Amino acid sequence: MPTEEKKEFIYEAALSLIDESDDLSKIKVMDIAQKANIGKGTVYEYFNSKEQLIAEAITYMLKRWINHLEESFADERSFKENYTLMLESVLSLLEKKHRTILGFISMSESGSHLYKSINTLMQESFEELQKSNLRFYEKIVDKSVEEGVVKEKPPLFDWYFAISSSILCVIIHEKHFEGDVGYSHKQIIEKAYNTYVKLLS
Amino acid sequence: MPTEEKKEFIYEAALSLIDESDDLSKIKVMDIAQKANIGKGTVYEYFNSKEQLIAEAITYMLKRWINHLEESFADERSFKENYTLMLESVLSLLEKKHRTILGFISMSESGSHLYKSINTLMQESFEELQKSNLRFYEKIVDKSVEEGVVKEKPPLFDWYFAISSSILCVIIHEKHFEGDVGYSHKQIIEKAYNTYVKLLS
Amino acid sequence: MPTEEKKEFIYEAALSLIDESDDLSKIKVMDIAQKANIGKGTVYEYFNSKEQLIAEAITYMLKRWINHLEESFADERSFKENYTLMLESVLSLLEKKHRTILGFISMSESGSHLYKSINTLMQESFEELQKSNLRFYEKIVDKSVEEGVVKEKPPLFDWYFAISSSILCVIIHEKHFEGDVGYSHKQIIEKAYNTYVKLLS
Amino acid sequence: MPTEEKKEFIYEAALSLIDESDDLSKIKVMDIAQKANIGKGTVYEYFNSKEQLIAEAITYMLKRWINHLEESFADERSFKENYTLMLESVLSLLEKKHRTILGFISMSESGSHLYKSINTLMQESFEELQKSNLRFYEKIVDKSVEEGVVKEKPPLFDWYFAISSSILCVIIHEKHFEGDVGYSHKQIIEKAYNTYVKLLS
DNA sequence: AATGAATGAGGATTCATTCAT
DNA sequence: AATGAATGAATCCTCATTCAT
Numbered sequence: 001m002p003t004e005e006k007k008e009f010i011y012e013a014a015l016s017l018i019d020e021s022d023d024l025s026k027i028k029v030m031d032i033a034q035k036a037n038i039g040k041g042t043v044y045e046y047f048n049s050k051e052q053l054i055a056e057a058i059t060y061m062l063k064r065w066i067n068h069l070e071e072s073f074a075d076e077r078s079f080k081e082n083y084t085l086m087l088e089s090v091l092s093l094l095e096k097k098h099r100t101i102l103g104f105i106s107m108s109e110s111g112s113h114l115y116k117s118i119n120t121l122m123q124e125s126f127e128e129l130q131k132s133n134l135r136f137y138e139k140i141v142d143k144s145v146e147e148g149v150v151k152e153k154p155p156l157f158d159w160y161f162a163i164s165s166s167i168l169c170v171i172i173h174e175k176h177f178e179g180d181v182g183y184s185h186k187q188i189i190e191k192a193y194n195t196y197v198k199l200l201s
Numbered sequence: 202m203p204t205e206e207k208k209e210f211i212y213e214a215a216l217s218l219i220d221e222s223d224d225l226s227k228i229k230v231m232d233i234a235q236k237a238n239i240g241k242g243t244v245y246e247y248f249n250s251k252e253q254l255i256a257e258a259i260t261y262m263l264k265r266w267i268n269h270l271e272e273s274f275a276d277e278r279s280f281k282e283n284y285t286l287m288l289e290s291v292l293s294l295l296e297k298k299h300r301t302i303l304g305f306i307s308m309s310e311s312g313s314h315l316y317k318s319i320n321t322l323m324q325e326s327f328e329e330l331q332k333s334n335l336r337f338y339e340k341i342v343d344k345s346v347e348e349g350v351v352k353e354k355p356p357l358f359d360w361y362f363a364i365s366s367s368i369l370c371v372i373i374h375e376k377h378f379e380g381d382v383g384y385s386h387k388q389i390i391e392k393a394y395n396t397y398v399k400l401l402s
Numbered sequence: 403m404p405t406e407e408k409k410e411f412i413y414e415a416a417l418s419l420i421d422e423s424d425d426l427s428k429i430k431v432m433d434i435a436q437k438a439n440i441g442k443g444t445v446y447e448y449f450n451s452k453e454q455l456i457a458e459a460i461t462y463m464l465k466r467w468i469n470h471l472e473e474s475f476a477d478e479r480s481f482k483e484n485y486t487l488m489l490e491s492v493l494s495l496l497e498k499k500h501r502t503i504l505g506f507i508s509m510s511e512s513g514s515h516l517y518k519s520i521n522t523l524m525q526e527s528f529e530e531l532q533k534s535n536l537r538f539y540e541k542i543v544d545k546s547v548e549e550g551v552v553k554e555k556p557p558l559f560d561w562y563f564a565i566s567s568s569i570l571c572v573i574i575h576e577k578h579f580e581g582d583v584g585y586s587h588k589q590i591i592e593k594a595y596n597t598y599v600k601l602l603s
Numbered sequence: 604m605p606t607e608e609k610k611e612f613i614y615e616a617a618l619s620l621i622d623e624s625d626d627l628s629k630i631k632v633m634d635i636a637q638k639a640n641i642g643k644g645t646v647y648e649y650f651n652s653k654e655q656l657i658a659e660a661i662t663y664m665l666k667r668w669i670n671h672l673e674e675s676f677a678d679e680r681s682f683k684e685n686y687t688l689m690l691e692s693v694l695s696l697l698e699k700k701h702r703t704i705l706g707f708i709s710m711s712e713s714g715s716h717l718y719k720s721i722n723t724l725m726q727e728s729f730e731e732l733q734k735s736n737l738r739f740y741e742k743i744v745d746k747s748v749e750e751g752v753v754k755e756k757p758p759l760f761d762w763y764f765a766i767s768s769s770i771l772c773v774i775i776h777e778k779h780f781e782g783d784v785g786y787s788h789k790q791i792i793e794k795a796y797n798t799y800v801k802l803l804s
Numbered sequence: 805a806a807t808g809a810a811t812g813a814g815g816a817t818t819c820a821t822t823c824a825t
Numbered sequence: 826a827a828t829g830a831a832t833g834a835a836t837c838c839t840c841a842t843t844c845a846t
Contacts, residue, residue, distance in 0.1 A: 025226035029837065039811040044838065117224060157378045164373060165366045165396070172365060177358045195366070198399045230820060240828040242822080251820065408830095427628035431816065441832040446817065519626060559780045566775060567768045567798070574767060579760045597768070600801045632841060642807040644843080653841065 007046050007056070010036050014057040024054060024118065055121035059129070065093070066132045073136065079143040080193065083166075086140070087192050090167055091185070094174040137163050150200045162199040166192045208247050208257070211237050215258040225255065225319070256322035260330065266294070267333045274337065280344040281394060284367075287341070288390050291368055295375040338364050351401045363400040367393045409448050409458075412438050416459040426456060426520065457523035461531065467495070468534045475538065481545040482595065485568075488542070489591050492569055496576045539565050552602045564601040568594040610649050610659075613639050617660040627657065627721070658724035662732065668696070669735045676739065682746040683796065686769075689743070690792050693770055697777040740766050753803045765802040769795045 001009070013036035017027050029050050033040045047053040072085050119126070141159045144150045153159075169192040173182055183191065202210070214237035218228050230251050234241045248254040273286050320327070342360045345351045354360075370393040374383055384392065403411070415438035419429050431452050435442045449455040474487050521528070543561045546552045555561075571594040575584055585593065604612070616639035620630050632653050636643045650656040672692060676685050722729070744762045747753045756762075772795040776785055786794065 023226075025224075028835090040837095041811050041813095041839080042809075045809070050837070117227075157374065157383065160377075161370055161373050165369060168366060168369055169362055172362055173358060176361075182358060195400060199396060229818095234829095241820095242828050242830095243826080245821070246826070246828095425628075427626075430814090442816095443818080443832050443834095444830075447830065447832095452816070519629075559776065559785065562779075563772055563775050567771060570768060570771055571764055574764055575760060578763075584760060597802060601798065631839090636808095643841095644807050644809095645805080647842070648805070648807095 003046070008060065010038075010043065010046060010053065011057040011060045012036075014053060015061055018054070018057070027054070029053075051117055052121055055118045058118070059122055059125045062129050063125075063132075065089075066129060066136065070132070070136050073139060075143075079140070079147045079149050082143060083140060083193055083196065084189055087166065087170055087189050090170050091174065091189070094171065134160070144196075144200075149197060154200050158200060162196045165199060166196045169195050204247070209261065211239070211244065211247060211254065212258040212261045213237075215254060216262055219255070219258070228255070230254075252319055253322055256319045259319070260323055260326040263330050264326075264333075266290075267330060267337065271333070271337050274340060276344075280341070280348045280350055283344060284341060284394055284397065285390055288367065288371055288393050291371050292375065292386070292390070295372065335361070345397075345401075350398060355401055360401065363397045366400060367397045370396050405448070410462065412440070412445065412448060412455065413459040413462045414438075416455060417463055420456070420459070429456070431455075453519055454523055457520045460520070461524055461527045464531050465527075465534075467491075468531060468538065472534070472538050475541060477545075481542070481549045481551050484545060485542060485595055485598065486591055489568065489572055489594050492572050493576065493587070493591070496573065536562070546598075546602075551599060556602050560602060564598045567601060568598045571597050606649070611663065613641070613646065613649060613656065614660040614663045615639075617656060618664055621657070621660070630657070632656075654721055655724055658721045661721070662725055662728040665732050666728075666735075668692075669732060669739060673735070673739050673742075676742060678746075682743070682750045682752050685746060686743060686796055686799065687792055690769065690773055690795050693773050694777065694788070694792070697774065737763070747799075747803075752800060757803055761803060765799045768802060769799045772798050 010032065014027070014032050017031055017035055018024065021027050021031075027050075029043055030040050032050075032053070033043050036043075043050075043053065047056065069086055069089055072089065073082050077085075137160065140163070141150070141153065145153045154162075170188060173188045173191075177183070182188070211233065215228070215233050218232055218236055219225065222228050222232075228251075230244055231241050233251075233254070234244050237244075244251075244254065248257065270287055270290055273290065274283050278286075338361060341364070342351070342354065346354045355363075371389060374389045374392075378384070383389070412434065416429070416434050419433055419437055420426065423429050423433075429452075431445055432442050434452075434455070435445050438445075445455065449458065471488055471491055474491065475484050479487075539562060542565070543552070543555065547555045556564075572590060575590045575593075579585070584590070613635065617630070617635050620634055620638055621627065624630050624634075630653075632646055633643050635653075635656070636646050639646075646653075646656065650659065672689055675688050675692065680688075740763060743766070744753070744756065748756045757765075773791060776791045776794075780786070785791070
């Protein structure tokens with residue numbers, strides 16, 4: 001197995017543990033090795049330290065997710081279709097229990113201080129990821145302006161906040177209002193979409 | 202010093218470390234003891250374990266904050282005044298670098314899984330706190346309905362989301378848009394207030 | 403037990419292992435702890451690392467030996483008596499199997515590079531020890547000049563070498579010529595003494 | 604490359620690392636392999652273990668040195684010329700920073716216990732080497748008797764010690780008295796030569 | 805014969821917790 | 826009640842050695 005592929009293989013093992021274990025600092029190198037069916041020492045052939053491995057694994061995951069979002073955007077689809085697709089993507093992450101992604105995405109808002117050692121290792125790629133993220137958001141915004149959903153392109157802060165709010169809508173619903181108190185899948189997506197529209201008009 | 206007072210004294214030490222240290226799992230019992238000017242062993246006279254101490258300290262902090270919010274609410278003030286005051290309170294926390302509070306508040310949205318061991322210990326009091334929080338939010342909402350800012354009392358999810366979004370507005374601005382790209386203090390509070398109004402109309 | 407006393411207690415344990423084990427790098431912290439009847443962790447209450455402990459232990463041993471030599475020197479005894487006493491001291495070390503001391507003493511001649519990491523840690527005190535050692539040697543030399551055993555005080559190098567040679571005489575004999583090939587205890591001391599006299603005349 | 608030649612090639616790599624690294628126990632098999640431009644696994648095609656490799660490398664080096672000494676001895680040269688040549692050889696080793704050789708030579712005096720594991724592996728060849736060494740020394744001694752520099756052939760211990768002392772003279776000077784405090788190259792060789800003569804008369 | 809990826813035994817170090825004073 | 830010395834379980838990481846290619 002080529003090196004890069006092997007690393008990705010180890011990332012997957014780490015990520016599944018990250019999702020299971022609910023406390024990054026409790027993850028053991030040995031657990032990762034076992035999950036990946038390799039020897040403990042082998043991990044160190046590919047990574048300098050446990051923290052580096054975890055930082056890289058999270059970066060890998062985030063990159064993949066953003067790529068997925070970017071690829072799913074299609075100019076020939078309407079703005080609303082594209083926006084809805086993005087929200088669906090968030091929802092599917094939440095349902096798949098890939099809570100970690102959202103933990104780290106939300107970290108970029110307020111909790112990013114929680115794992116400084118790992119954050120420090122991620123910093124460079126993290127900034128790049130944030131840029132990708134912004135680029136993608138902007139593409140969506142531009143589309144919405146183009147179609148006249150939003151009259152005039154608002155300042156950066158305003159559209160960034162509008163999208164974040166949209167996503168928060170989906171997240172809160174999924175986390176706290178499932179079942180009888182909540183809305184249907186369709187309704188919540190609609191509500192999140194409207195959030196964007198309302199906030200920018 | 203009576204027991205309860207001593208515990209609070211230790212909470213303060215723990216909290217200041219939590220704010221400084223940027224990684225909960227890196228905080229040592231000895232650091233807390235030193236900060237509080239007591240012996241390491243003394244900590245165990247008051248708490249069963251480090252994790253319990255931290256869980257209690259965070260609960261203590263959150264309780265205090267919510268109390269502060271509740272106390273600052275005054276029926277004789279207008280809805281907008283009250284709402285603005287709450288947002289100011291959030292802002293002052295962000296400025297005071299009490300990032301941890303916000304980390305934990307935002308944890309209640311999406312990141313709460315990150316410290317399961319602590320969360321488990323906090324669970325009971327955390328649920329209680331969430332209820333207090335909701336009660337306070339609802340009081341605000343009711344006021345807004347009473348004053349006609351919002352036509353009709355919307356469903357729980359809708360107003361909870363509207364307030365969360367308002368707060369998110371302040372948080373994002375503080376974290377990413379300070380300085381020349383951002384709005385003035387006054388403007389951002391106004392924007393956050395409008396978010397509430399827009400989303401519920 | 404006061405801290406210093408406890409440290410010395412641990413030194414003794416380490417030194418007995420150093421003498422037994424014949425390879426510094428093979429000594430485990432656990433072995434030292436066991437020998438001293440204390441917990442592994444306790445060692446780290448007194449020392450920052452294994453290497454520091456070993457460096458300090460060796461320094462302690464050398465210091466003690468040099469002190470012993472210095473104390474055994476008495477101005478009212480003749481030069482020859484004093485010199486012989488020093489040689490006896492060397493011999494008794496060799497017989498007690500405290501080979502390590504001699505290993506380290508001889509390290510100062512030619513092998514000092516062998517344990518750089520430990521040497522680095524010892525450096526400061528090692529230099530001090532060498533000075534003590536020189537001071538003691540010089541006292542002896544002065545005595546020999548005073549008594550006319552040596553006509554005129556020779557240059558530093560010459561007397562340092564003469565004493566080293568004397569000691570080498572005893573060491574070589576003890577190590578390789580014991581038994582029927584060798585000389586009696588008395589004879590070898592005499593020979594070593596004569597070495598000093600011959601080399602400085 | 605024939606097996607024996609390849610082994611010697613690996614010896615050279617190991618020896619250069621031994622000279623560089625200052626701590627035998629810190630040398631890694633991988634370092635040796637890299638230095639020799641071969642694969643780590645290849646080392647194990649030629650040696651059973653790292654320690655064996657090191658033991659053999661040192662033996663190889665010592666053998667070569669003794670051979671060098673023996674070859675440089677020429678019956679047609681005077682005793683003093685031959686003796687001086689040997690001392691020069693020691694000096695050149697010291698200058699070339701081949702301290703390891705001297706470390707191991709001095710180990711044969713007092714420090715040999717320091718690396719028992721390696722010493723054990725070397726034992727057989729080491730004894731053989733010591734015999735070669737003795738043979739060479741004796742040849743020199745005989746020459747000195749033959750020329751009348753020494754009246755009568757002294758007992759083994761006496762001449763062995765006299766030569767060792769001579770060498771110690773050069774070593775101490777090189778290690779501690781270089782520069783302004785010390786003697787010139789020529790002077791120190793003369794002094795070392797005189798040591799031999801004095802001690803045996 | 806040569807390789808280097810994989811391994812896991814081994815050991816240093818940390819730190820929450822205990823307990824004798 | 827308060828302490829901090831003592832503890833050892835827990836875990837990261839290293840590196841000699843193996844073995845399939």
